[in-house]
């Protein structure tokens with residue numbers, strides 16, 4: 001068997017696609033080829049399950065070790081790693097849980113996986129300074145409508161239908177904590193990093209829609225219109241300004257641009 | 266930091282995140298650190314910041330696990346570009362990876378998989394080492410991995426395979442004495458024969474580690490202290506090779522830094538005794 005066919009047979013043996021590899025590998029004087037190849041096969045699955053456990057600690061606590069192990073193997077079988085770094089192996093886990101029976105029947109799983117993943121992403125996403133509220137000070141009122149934002153490179157956000165933001169820390173402190181698993185909600189979570197500290201905050205759907213719009217290049221004026229569709233026109237400017245202020249105070253904005261600066265994106 | 270030949274670095278440890286505070290707040294008796302390259306191929310955050318803070322104080326060696334030099338997939342140029350960028354940042358004494366492959370068809374098994382030891386594989390690996398060395402613009406060191414199976418088509422002993430790769434490409438070797446011990450046990454050859462066949466001038470540095478003996482085979486778990494037999498083999502290697510930079514790897518059940526520094530002190534003693542013996546023989 002040539003090198004190419006040998007490697008493909010070996011890999012197929014690891015992932016369980018075929019056992020043809022046993023025709024070309026040899027064990028030793030004491031153990032069969034099957035046993036010795038099994039060292040590789042077991043290590044492959046165990047290593048990936050362990051890596052997923054490290055990247056999804058709250059999901060692991062939520063499911064319990066046995067169920068997590070079973071789920072992780074099903075996920076890996078469907079989504080073998082394609083990245084040189086094992087820390088990306090769980091890239092599609094939240095998606096998998098949201099789409100796959102039986103996991104899709106419990107939205108806690110997909111939501112918690114998404115939350116764990118955002119924190120893992122923010123951990124070593126690029127460093128960047130954050131803009132501050134002071135960056136708005138002294139801005140002539142006529143430029144407010146043209147404000148555009150660049151968000152911090154560590155920022156991630158996603159909608160959830162379960163209160164995983166309230167449950168996560170409690171689960172990590174005690175995996176046996178009693179949670180109201182019937183609890184549902186309709187909101188979003190933002191995750192980001194300041195220096196080396198991971199942060200998160202729950203936001204309502206209006207703020208989430210505003211965040212998505214601004215991230216897609218909308219101006220503050222566009223955002224005010226979007227807010228006005230949800231709250232009374234009188235209250236809209238204040239509400240929009242409060243949202244913007246909150247973003248600047250918590251550190252998710254990297255730069256503020258507006259037409260007066262000539263630096264609008 | 267002044268350039269020093271990798272061979273002369275002295276006694277090092279694998280850098281593990283658990284030890285960042287102990288390293289940065291103390292003055293552990295460690296001459297250099299080896300980093301797992303992939304752990305720092307990230308865009309920012311704490312790992313990179315700590316890495317560079319420690320780099321200011323210690324020489325480093327970069328050790329990768331995903332080069333996949335023996336794979337029949339094309340080389341991953343994106344990975345190599347990241348490796349090169351990290352090397353520009355860290356300025357390591359050398360960049361190393363393993364004589365192995367990690368996947369085909371675009372997949373990564375995240376393991377150091379064994380190669381059939383044939384002329385075909387030898388030519389394949391040598392050509393890729395050439396490619397990698399010219400892309401990185403520097404020498405690569407290849408490590409012997411622990412293996413659990415051999416192949417029906419094997420035609421070349423692993424020590425000759427490695428020596429020949431080094432001869433053809435000018436690459437260096439990272440001699441893992443524990444891995445030699447593990448593979449010798451698993452495949453019933455003499456570890457000493459392996460060490461005696463390695464070309465002295467090719468050896469860049471030495472790995473020491475612990476393992477788990479299952480009686481009928483050994484698994485290279487890197488979660489135990491170095492065992493007595495491996496210390497003996499290490500002494501033999503130093504007697505034959507002369508002074509070579511040496512480090513201890515611990516990847517699992519990681520003890521406090523102090524414990525590894527003590528194990529490293531033992532390595533210094535074993536090496537010193539071996540060199541003394543060598544001088545007496547000469």
Ligand SMILES: [Fe+2]
Nearest residue numbers: 408441472514
């Ligand atoms: Fe090693």
